[in-house]
Amino acid sequence: DRARPPGIGQRAGRGPAGSRRTTFGVHGERSASGAAPYVAPGAPAAAAARTNTDVHLFYYPWYGSPAVAGSYRHWQQGGHTPPNDIGADLYPKFGAYDSGDLAGAVSQHMRWIQQSGAGVIVFSWWGQGSYEDQLAAGVLDTAARFGIKVAWHLEPYPGRTAASTVADVNYINSRYGGSPAFYRDAAHGNRGAFYVFESLRITDWTALEQVKSSSIVLAQTTDTSKVAHFGGMYTYDAIAGATAPGWKGAADFCNANGLVWAPSVGPGYIDDRAVPGNTTPTLARNNGATYDTEWQNALSAANGGPPSWVSVTSFNEWHEGSVLEPASSAPPAGFGYQTFNGAYGKTGVAAETAYLDRTKYWVDQFTGTTTPPNPNLALGKPITASSSTPGFWQYYANDGNALSYWESANNAFPQTLTLDLGAPLTSVSKIVLTLPPSSSWGTRTQTLTVKANQTPGWPYATIVGSRDYTFNPATGNTVTITFPPTSVRGLQLYFTGNTGWPAAQISEFQVYRT
Known part of the structure; x- marks a missing residue:
């Protein structure tokens, strides 16, 4: 299991160990590992729904199945035996899917993300040459077809340092920066976004000064004394979002210093099946009330809101039960799975997409596109x-x-x-x-x-x-x-x-x- 710094919710999933480290050339060159920069495939665009790129969903591409990857990956966490028995307290509508199934699971993910109104996924990335890195180009291609952008969640692979993080940012910019799905924030210098999970593991981040001009690198903390050299702050923790500890101070600090503030909200947290015996507390969904509370905390003036971005934990971290992705209303019997039944008054199949629809409601609240609309007050004024x-x-x-x-x-x-x-x-x-x-x-x-x-x-x-x-x-x-x-x-x-x-x-x- 992933360790956590004080005050940060534990992440149940594990990424690959021993990821290959290399050095990198400038944009347009091959890296030392021989990986070629991204070349857009020119795929036809799907009809785009209205989405907002200030709302970011943490996205996990680490799942595998025998049909695509040759074996199950991640679903067996906690000693389980897929496909019916998986390391999660909710069961995906898609079953034990494969993150490399671009035409199936990944395309459907992008449709669901469109439905949520969010415009950006934050791709869990475990180092150069990792399983997730090898899937990145395909996910970018698929996201581009649906008008979804991709930011990056830099995970704590073994041996990660500030210097290797800089190398990773340069590698990602060089290899994937040519994709039409590569997220850049026009409001902050047209730079890409890189969230650094468990950034407090490293104390000296001076090396980030090398990539500030091209990239917004966010620290996972609300401790403003720990963010020198970063371009912003986020929280990730789906449990802490219920009470928003330290959010006001973090928001005020970011606003005063020109940094991005991206508090994280989530619908709930439970990792009992993925991590048997884990003492991390659970956070009940309460039929959607928890999610609403966390969004209210993110947008509240009392907490320094509205923020630059809202990050959502998560689209599909099944091990931690924080998902927006539809959970089956009729999961395999005998395993004790929960469902979304009752969320926002919906039952059965209608409840499966309840959190996607509620996300759209909150995206509209955040961006001023609700009905009745938040009008443009400047129109026609002196x-x-x-x-x-x-x-x-x-x-x-x-x-x-x-x-x-x-x-x-x-x-x-x-x-x-x-x-x-x-x-x-x-x-x-x-x-x-x-x-x-x-x-x-x-x-x-x-x-x-x-x-x-x-x-x-x-x-x-x-x-x-x-x-x-x-x-x-x-x-x-x-x-x-x-x-x-x-x-x-x-x-x-x-x-x-x-x-x-x-x-x-x-x-x-x-x-x-x-």
Whole structure:
């Protein structure tokens, strides 16, 4: 079993030991192990459901079956005998499936993930040449067909160090960075995301400075004294999410220091069959009430919410019973399996997808797409600018038309774009900025500060410090900025740079309430 640092829930599953370590070349070269960089297969795209890339599901590709892998992998954990007897307290609707069954299990996973509204899976990765590494390209290909993105969960394989983690990040970027499914966060410099499980096992992470420009590396902790050199924090623990210990301090620290805060929520936890005799406490699902509580904790202003991302433990960690993946409503008899029966008032087959559907509800709550909708408060409100290029006036920035845009005077930074939301004061927590969604607009990074005031004519105070935001046509030329709920009358964007044009440029300045 995996050991855990204090305060972190135990992970029941085991990854492969003895993963091969190598050194790596720059992007586009082969690694020392001879692994070629990813080449997109050009597979036809499946119809994409509406998903959100700020919600990430931890995803486990370590399962095997005789039909595909030649033998069972992981399902036998805890001394069990698949296919009917597996090391889990819930039984998959798919049975003891294989993570290499791309056309079957993995494609269905992507459909279910679409149904959940989440846009990113966080792929459990156990080192170069590991079983999971060998499956990564196929999972990326399948994810790409369904419009799902892939981030990375760097697991504690034997011998992992800060230096080997840097090598792993470089290897993953080089080998898989060409996939259309490779996740990059446009709101944080268009960088990939790497979650480091049990990061507290290593004390000196100075080496991460080598990959900061290309990658957001997250520490698994809420201890802000342990995250020097990291790009953010997450928690993973599905048990701790019920009480959110340390979340407010972690959120405030991340907001103040320009880091990503990605608290982890889960529907429950039970690993009794996978780890017989384990003393880790269980967390009952309570027919969905537990999951709702954890989402509320993640989004609550009292805990520093809304966060940059919400990470979900998990899509399919069956050993720990934290799954959203549909569990069979009629599992093999005689083994004591639980079911989702009763979740959110659903029974039988209808309950199998209850947690996918509830995830969609919470994704909508998080992203402001609920019905009734969380309206764009900036639409049509009075807007002023420090300057405008003739024909590209400031009122184009909140006219509801993404094709029209405001452009400031050229070669004259700094510049400002200011909204008056009117009285009374409004509590807001999210700004969405866009440029025209056209491939003719090359990727560009604009440097800006977000300021606010509460009384007309009063000075504007900074609520989000100066940061670089990358607008990329491949991701809709959209940037989302979140911050703790703040009561405001006016909002101002203060621009100091643009790598694509010597002026500030915005096609839509959208504002959403708490």
